[in-house]
Amino acid sequence: MDTFVAAIRRPAIQDAGVALVLLLGTAVLHDADSSVRKGVGLPIDGPWPPQLTYWWLASAICVLTVMARRRWPIAALIVACGATVAHMAVIAGPAPADLAVPITLHAVALRHRRTVSLALLGGAVVAACGWSVYVAFDGRVDGWVFRGSPEPEAELVVRKPNAATLPVPDQQPTLPLGPTDWGGIPILTPVLVAGWAIGSSARSRRAYLDEMTARARDLERERDQQAALAAAAERARITRELHDVIAHGLSVIVMQAQGGTAAFPKHPQDTLAALDTIVETGRASLADLRHVLAASGPSATHPVPGLARLPHLIDQVRASGTPVHLHVDGSPEELPTAVDLAAYRIVQEALTNIMKHTETGARARVNVTYGERDLLVEVVDDGLATLLPDEGGNGLRGMRERVAVLGGTISTGPGERRGFAVRVRLPYTGVPA
16 A cells, blocks of 8 residues: 555656546547537548547647646647647637646746746736637637538538528538637636646745755754754863863872972971872862762762862962962952852962972962952962973863853963963853852
């Protein structure tokens, strides 16, 4: 059953079915080999009149245009119009095969632009109206049958309105019938317009559906792109967080381990203090890692780090051997979470770079200024860097990414006299709390 349904949905099968229906309807309604002969007084078994041959040839052409309308719609319409005119020219009434004209016009309106289909519709309507005018003034009676000769004994006289009887002396009387006028203006024109309107409406609907389909594809593609961008942004955020946490924690641990090893021979108590600092730093780093990697977001037992933890961070750096001076200007306010976390991570990364890249004995200064609309953070050291921070490294790049996300500004570079300076401005407005 599925195979049968798929077969009948094929355009070629559908066109063949329509053509077969038109051909059978024409044969049933116009039995030209019997009833037409009776109508003109010819015997049924008489010779085949040439008009009948022309009539069937025109019918076959009309049927073939229906089958070719999808591939060559304009050519099929022109041929169908010519075959229909041939039908009327041999003095026969309208046949189902003549419906090939509106059917092919429907295909034209469906496949071509509206200007093209309207031009062809206008041409077909003008041709139909011209034919109607011609047969109305040709001086002959409109015929619905083939022209033929009656029996010699029969005396046929056909009258036209307000016309005298036409005697035919010394000749066999004939039927003075002309081409069939089957209402070119009142009948043909509405049929042609209806065929064009259905095709044009189907074309408009198809264009609308195509547009909706394209829009749905665009929305789906945009959704996928946004998901990919969100995933990339989340990966970048996690990378920044992991870098800041691990780099700072390991830097403190390494420096404490080095100091403890150096102090062990003469000051074992300092080694124990260094080990305590290593343990505390390791636990804090692990807690930060669990927070960063947690799928359910911040935990209640370990809140998001912020500037409130800045004194503890500075104590860790001081314990590693780097003196740090903290200066806070203005009253601390409840900052947006993103700003608070970014400021803390920037200070953490800057202090980590000072511990890693400056000479022993270098001092650092951290200035935090709470403004009315923005937060100013400055981290400066007075040491001579043994290895300047790599501009392409993850540390400074992570700082810039954090600041760019929040719409702030950042400047990094050598200090006024010596050392390295990091200055950041983070706005409050436009950032979710």
